[in-house]
Amino acid sequence: MxxxxxxxxxxxxxxxxxxxxxxxxxxxxxxxLFEKVDFLTNKYTIDKGIISxxxxxxRNVLDQLNKKVSFLVLDSATKVPFxxxxxxxxxxGVDRIALVANAVQKFxxxxxxxxxxxxxxTYDFVxxxxxxxxxxxxxxxxxxxKALNKYTSKLPLLEKNIPINFIGxxxxxxxxxxxxxxxxxxxxxxxxxYERENSFLTLVLTGGDTYFLxxxxxxxxxxxxxxxxxxxxxxxxxNNKEC
Numbered sequence: 136m137x138x139x140x141x142x143x144x145x146x147x148x149x150x151x152x153x154x155x156x157x158x159x160x161x162x163x164x165x166x167x168l169f170e171k172v173d174f175l176t177n178k179y180t181i182d183k184g185i186i187s188x189x190x191x192x193x194r195n196v197l198d199q200l201n202k203k204v205s206f207l208v209l210d211s212a213t214k215v216p217f218x219x220x221x222x223x224x225x226x227x228g229v230d231r232i233a234l235v236a237n238a239v240q241k242f243x244x245x246x247x248x249x250x251x252x253x254x255x256x257t258y259d260f261v262x263x264x265x266x267x268x269x270x271x272x273x274x275x276x277x278x279x280x281k282a283l284n285k286y287t288s289k290l291p292l293l294e295k296n297i298p299i300n301f302i303g304x305x306x307x308x309x310x311x312x313x314x315x316x317x318x319x320x321x322x323x324x325x326x327x328x329y330e331r332e333n334s335f336l337t338l339v340l341t342g343g344d345t346y347f348l349x350x351x352x353x354x355x356x357x358x359x360x361x362x363x364x365x366x367x368x369x370x371x372x373x374n375n376k377e378c
Contacts, residue, residue, distance in 0.1 A: 138172070138181045138204050139367045141230065142188035144254040147171075150364040151179050155372070157361060169199060176203045185209060185371040187229045187363070207374060209233065209367065216240065216373050217265040230363050231259050235267045236373070237366030238339060246333040249362070250322060253342035254278065258325055262333070273321060276344055279314045295347065319351055326353075 136158070139150040142165070149171055151158045158179070163171050175181070184204040186192065192208070200206055207213070209229045217239045221227050230251070238247040238261050248270075249259045255278070258270035274282065276295050284292035296311050303309035330336050340349055341362035349358040359365075 136179050136181050137368055137371050138175060138179075138184040138206075139364050139371070140168075140172070140184065140186045140188075140200075140206075141233075141363055141367060142186070142190060142192070143230070144189055148364060149175060150361070150368070151175055151181070152368045155365075155368065157365065157368075160361060160364065168196070172200060172203055183207070183371060183375060185367050187233055187367050189228055189230060207371060209370060213370065214374050215370055217261060217267050219267050221267060221269050228257070231257060231270075233363045233366030233370060234259055234339075234341065235261050235366070236369045237362050238337075239265045240366075240369045242337045245337045246329075246335060247337045247339060248326065248329050248333075249339045249341065250325075250356075251342040251363070252276070252318075252322075252340065252344040252348055256318070256322070256342075260329060260333075271325065276314060276318055276347075279317070280310070283310060283314070295344070297347075297351065315351075318348070322348070322352060 137152045139152060141148040146162055147165055147168060148160060148162050150160045161171055181204050184206040186206050187209045209232065211224045211227060215232060215236050217235055234249045234251060238249055244263050246263050247261050251257045254275045256273040256275050260270050261267045280293050283290045293307060293310055298308060298311040298315050301312050301316055303312040326338060338356040339362060340356045340358045341360055345358050345360040
């Protein structure tokens with residue numbers, strides 16, 4: 136079995152896979168890392184592991200984790216099942232590498248646009264030839280609410296909510312409308328840009344806001360909040376076969 140650890144900007148996700156079958160996912164804060172790894176390694180017979188982190192991991196933390204499982208640490212030099220044409224591969228987020236790996240695994244010989252709606256909203260495009268070309272980075276939903284509050288003197292800090300009407304009648308309703316419809320129009324606009332350039336485009340939505348956005352976006356989008364975890368497992372299996 137494989138243990139997958141994805142360290143994000145705000146939370147950590149850990150998952151256990153048996154081959155390509157997802158058995159369990161746990162989400163927790165960074166100070167619970169060793170506790171959750173102990174829990175999963177005691178519950179399952181783990182053979183291999185992979186770690187993806189958008190933050191730097193100390194040598195001490197890695198040493199402690201490797202006492203439990205032999206972990207592959209994903210970085211720009213890790214072997215992946217696609218051709219990376221990004222001009223600055225060392226600056227490409229490891230979570231985005233995992234997304235693309237899963238896209239080429241699940242949608243072979245297809246043009247795929249992956250939309251990851253989390254702390255940031257990222258767009259990643261891989262073509263039918265398994266070539267990763269890049270994408271875009273935008274503000275996530277929560278970040279937009281925080282920015283309106285932080286950079287103004289009177290606007291309140293709100294939590295995400297679907298507006299009753301696109302015409303807001305109070306300040307709060309205006310914020311809900313502005314943030315929510317701004318994100319939806321951005322995503323739909325980006326999709327249209329890619330569709331104009333690429334025929335038979337497959338769309339994937341993932342990240343912490345997957346379900347919040349999926350019910351508001353057009354149909355035909357594959358919604359999967361565990362797409363990064365599956366991609367990390369794909370990379371781990373790929374590297375074990377390459378050994």
